[in-house]
Amino acid sequence: MALLATHRERVLRAFYPKRGYDYNLRQGKAAISDFRKLGVSAQPLADLMLHYVECGVRFTNDYGDINESFYYSLEGMYEQALVLMREAKLLPEFAERSHRVVTDTRNIGWGFHDTLAELYEQYYG
Numbered sequence: 001m002a003l004l005a006t007h008r009e010r011v012l013r014a015f016y017p018k019r020g021y022d023y024n025l026r027q028g029k030a031a032i033s034d035f036r037k038l039g040v041s042a043q044p045l046a047d048l049m050l051h052y053v054e055c056g057v058r059f060t061n062d063y064g065d066i067n068e069s070f071y072y073s074l075e076g077m078y079e080q081a082l083v084l085m086r087e088a089k090l091l092p093e094f095a096e097r098s099h100r101v102v103t104d105t106r107n108i109g110w111g112f113h114d115t116l117a118e119l120y121e122q123y124y125g
Helices: 002-015 025-037 042-063 068-087 091-103 112-124
Strands: none
Touching: 002 025, 002 042, 025 042, 025 068, 042 068, 042 091, 068 091, 068 112, 091 112
16 A cells, blocks of 8 residues: 555654654654544554554664653554554454564663553553
8 A cells, every 4th residue: 555655654754864863753643643534444554553653662772762752652652553453353463563562662761661561461461
């Protein structure tokens, strides 16, 4: 789906711009909001939401701990994605990626890993 690829690129560029090193969470969330407004089904929307979290986790692992509001944004998006996946019965399809997000945060501070692990456990048990 070309639309998904375009919006995935927008999310990626929110964390890894072509120039400079500064992330822009607002741009990443705007890409998701714009995609949602297109009336897409739950599967590609959940994919994009999880991609946002994956990009943020990768960014943190690349550059070190960021700040609390950064992690709150990722935690919120992770939970929104899990809610959508549960409602659309997509949890099995995204189980591996959802778990990888948690394992990839083991060494990140601010209680980030613990929050994601609790959310994962809540939805995947």
